[in-house]
Every structure is written in structure tokens, then in C-alpha cells.
Amino acid sequence: MRAASSADSLRNPPGRRLRRGLVGFLLLTGCSMLPGQSAPVLSPASAAVGLEAALASGERSEFTRLFAPEEGVQAQANRMFEALSQFESVDLAGPDAAVMVDSQLVGEVGVVRDVVRMIRDGALIQRIEGMPQNRWLGPELTITERESVTVLSWAGSDPQAWRSAAEAALQRLRGRPLGPLAAAWQGRVIVEVPGSLQQFEQFVGGATGSAAQTAAATVALGPSDASSPVRIVVNPIADLTPAQRSATLIHEAVHLATRSPLRPAPQWVSEGLAEAVTGELVPSVAAQNRRLARAELDRRRRIAELPSDADFRAEAPTARAAYALSALLVTAMIDRLGRERALAVLAGLSGSGSIKPPTEPELLSWLTADLQAGG
Numbered sequence: 001m002r003a004a005s006s007a008d009s010l011r012n013p014p015g016r017r018l019r020r021g022l023v024g025f026l027l028l029t030g031c032s033m034l035p036g037q038s039a040p041v042l043s044p045a046s047a048a049v050g051l052e053a054a055l056a057s058g059e060r061s062e063f064t065r066l067f068a069p070e071e072g073v074q075a076q077a078n079r080m081f082e083a084l085s086q087f088e089s090v091d092l093a094g095p096d097a098a099v100m101v102d103s104q105l106v107g108e109v110g111v112v113r114d115v116v117r118m119i120r121d122g123a124l125i126q127r128i129e130g131m132p133q134n135r136w137l138g139p140e141l142t143i144t145e146r147e148s149v150t151v152l153s154w155a156g157s158d159p160q161a162w163r164s165a166a167e168a169a170l171q172r173l174r175g176r177p178l179g180p181l182a183a184a185w186q187g188r189v190i191v192e193v194p195g196s197l198q199q200f201e202q203f204v205g206g207a208t209g210s211a212a213q214t215a216a217a218t219v220a221l222g223p224s225d226a227s228s229p230v231r232i233v234v235n236p237i238a239d240l241t242p243a244q245r246s247a248t249l250i251h252e253a254v255h256l257a258t259r260s261p262l263r264p265a266p267q268w269v270s271e272g273l274a275e276a277v278t279g280e281l282v283p284s285v286a287a288q289n290r291r292l293a294r295a296e297l298d299r300r301r302r303i304a305e306l307p308s309d310a311d312f313r314a315e316a317p318t319a320r321a322a323y324a325l326s327a328l329l330v331t332a333m334i335d336r337l338g339r340e341r342a343l344a345v346l347a348g349l350s351g352s353g354s355i356k357p358p359t360e361p362e363l364l365s366w367l368t369a370d371l372q373a374g375g
């Protein structure tokens, strides 16, 4: 007689339903107070203090005892301890119902701020939820620093080839000036190797599906202000030859060195510089860009305008030509203005400095002349 009994409960006077609710509440509270089963009762502020002290002293058990005893929660607490222990510095603060975690890598500009929500039941820290782009709360994270390359890799990834490519890229970039845009760069490259395509998409903040075609991206973490760290994130499923991998990391390292994700530059300026420098160091990249740009000139008869930002979208049919044309535009500037002045002009176009750039018709006439000249 289920139907009848549920109809009955709907007709119960309010007083009875309230009492049943209270009984349920008392039972739950009683459970969480059984001896040996509960974590200390903490406000977010004192939790932050306790977690930070345990991290600073390297006391894993002090850290994990602040969490509820359930296996899943303890596993998460252990992962969190291991991941955060690898950073150069970690600061925690506990405003309201969330804990703010500021983490910093060796030699990195600025800190990454994550806000994690501590889901609480009777003031117990039970399960933590972070922002989707959080780096240290999910799968196991390993941070390795060797010379000027820092690699962050997650469970399931194979970071070795990427580390080698980053070291090679850095070596080739040395002695190649990038001008005022790279004035603050200390010469360190930070590469993230996610464990899956899904994690890559989360880290680059791209819509699912569109990132699959991207080999790597350079992103600013945290609030997009001048102090945000900038890192290279590689696509773990990108199928690249060693030469392509190396060229990809040279391109991204130029973005990192010039902090291009944080600059208000048009895409043709930041992509053009990254691709032109890659072409200087990898002749096959320069040759391919020239072929693609020539084909574009043949198709359009005349290049009448600079590539627009929309032309660079990963899924746009114009993307390959836009990269190639931009590379040749920057190379044309370097050839005509000299490297130092060309880099100063590019800095001006990126919102840093006030040097007067060539006009658009002038730039396009240089590009066309270069494309029509020679083989």
C-alpha cells in the first residue's frame, strides 16, 4: 500500500512532519560525532593556518588529519599534500567558506591563485572542490626542475620527449634577441604535460573538441594581470615528429618569453613574431610558411589587408594562411627596419612603447614584394 501511505504523509499535520525532520537531523549529527571518526572542527581560516603549517614542516599526518577520515577524502588529502609540497612556496588563507591557495614555482613570475571550496558537514572538511583549471587537486602531479626547464606532468603523461624538446628549443633561442617584449624574461621555460586530452582542454580553457587540433598553447594562469604566470601547455595526444615537437616549443617559448597572452597585441603581431623566430631557427618552417603565403597570394591575387584576429581561430579555414602571412610580415619588417627597430615596433604594436609603426599599406607592399621576389 505504498500509494496510500505516501498520500497519508502528505496529509499529516505540519507538526508531525517537522518532528520527523528533527529526528533525522539528530541522527546525522550523532553519527558525525562518534569518537575516532571525525576531523577537528575548524573554520576555513584556522584550516588554512593548520594546512599551511603542516606543509611548511613537511608533516603529512598533521595535514591529512584535518580532513574527514573517509578513504576517498584521505586519498585526496594525500595527493594535495604531495602536489603542494613540490612548489617553491605555498600560501593559504581562509576567507568565508573557501580557502585560497597561492602557489609559486622556482623562477616563475607571480603566483597562481586557486580558490577551493571545502564542502562542510558539521564543520568537517570533507571533500574539496576547486576551479576547473586547478593544477594540483586532481590527478597526481610531478614537478621537475632541471637547468632552465621546469616540467609539470600529470598521471598518465609521458613528459620526457617534451622536456628534451624544451631544452633544445631554449638552447636554440639563446642569443636570439626578442627585444623589449622579453625584457622581463629570466630565461626559464615552464612546460605542462597533461595526462589526457580532457585535462589539456581544461588547462587551456578551450571548448571541448576545438583543442584536439592544437599541438600546444601558451596560457596565462590566474587573474590576467601583469603579474600572472605564463606557461606552455602541450597536447599529450598530438602526434608530432621530433622536429615538429621542437619547432612547436620554439614557437611557444617565444610566446612565453614575450608574455604574449597578457598583451593587447593583434594576433598577427604575436603569432607573426613567434612564427618568424621559429622560421629563423628551423628552415623547413620558414620554407613551408613561404609556400603557404605564396599560395594565398595566388588565390587572392592581392593581399589587401592584415590577417584579422578571427582568421587565427583554430577551426577557421584561414588559420594556416594567417600564420604564414604573419610570419612573412614580421620577417619583412626585420629585413627592412633592422632587428632591433623591428622588435621595438612590434613592442609598440603590443601596447609597450610608442614607436611609430609602418602604415598598413606599407607593410602589405613589403609582404607582396617579398612574395613575388625569387623562388
Ligand SMILES: [Zn+2]
Residues within 6 Å of the ligand: 251, 255, 270, 271, 274
Ligand atoms: Zn602561437
